[in-house]
Amino acid sequence: MLKNGESHESIVKSIGRTTTVDPDELSPLTSHASLATSDHEMTDVNSQTPRWTSVTNDKAVLDHLFQLYFAWIHPVHALFDEGQFVNSYHNGNRYCSPILMNALCAMACHLHTKGDDDVVDYAILGEEFIEAVRDLMDPEDYRITTIQAFAVLFLVESARGNGIRAASYLRVATACLPRVEMQDRDGAPAVWRSTVQGVQNLNV
């Protein structure tokens, strides 16, 4: 229960969070998160990259999660066009969204190999990412990134052994694909192809 005059730090501690070093990083608009090494120049640390997740703004953690996802999930289950995704990640365009980012990070948390010197509990972090996805779910949301997020959630729940729940996410992703309105511009055909092919390959 909050008390009158309670400090910011004590409130943060009571809900199990840690205070950020720089209050400016709490801005919902910008952050300096860099991404994994790839051919799409994802490590420009000077760019004003929009902040896509409220779960963490730890650059090292996000880098690690993206490295894991693009090494072990994306090559096997390509659910979106990587180039368009990275471009949108940096520029705030249509092919990246908070719900997709949180789903992607949740999957990557599952891939983390626990080490003795881990500062972050990736199991707990994964749960927080999943919770963030659920908070962002909207039954009227038919964006392509939301469908991609549902497909990623299928992978997350399959990895956790929740087959029934996983199947539900995949059914939603499959059923909603025809309702997506993709305009023929800005790489839309490549994004559409990747998503349809990726979701189709999950339907086995």
Add this chain to the structure above:
Amino acid sequence: MGGLTNKFSEWAQVTFQVPSRIDLGAIQEDDGSEALRDDASWHFYSHTNDQVGAWPSLQATISREKSKLISIIEDVTVALYSQQGPQISAQQILEFYGRFVNWRSALPAVIGNMETNKSQALPHGLSLL
């Protein structure tokens, strides 16, 4: 990756539902981006701050061949796990076997020979073999 693949088959067996089909149609046409996707780098990354080499991911080729394999598996799944029970003859089983064999023999050499060539064997390529 093996655990995720096994879960897909178990789901089909447990739920006895026909997998949803999406009409791919024209989306299978290559707009010329496949070469770029194949050349995109793949890194053998596991731990924080890993400094690892990079290899061509062959992502577009592997995804394309995987789609062909999935199509065959879908047909087998529908035949074996229909709600009316298995509606499959010995001849159909042989036909399915032939499709799998033909798919495997038609794999591009860069993937099909991944087990024996001297270049880096990609895990997502090996998962098809």
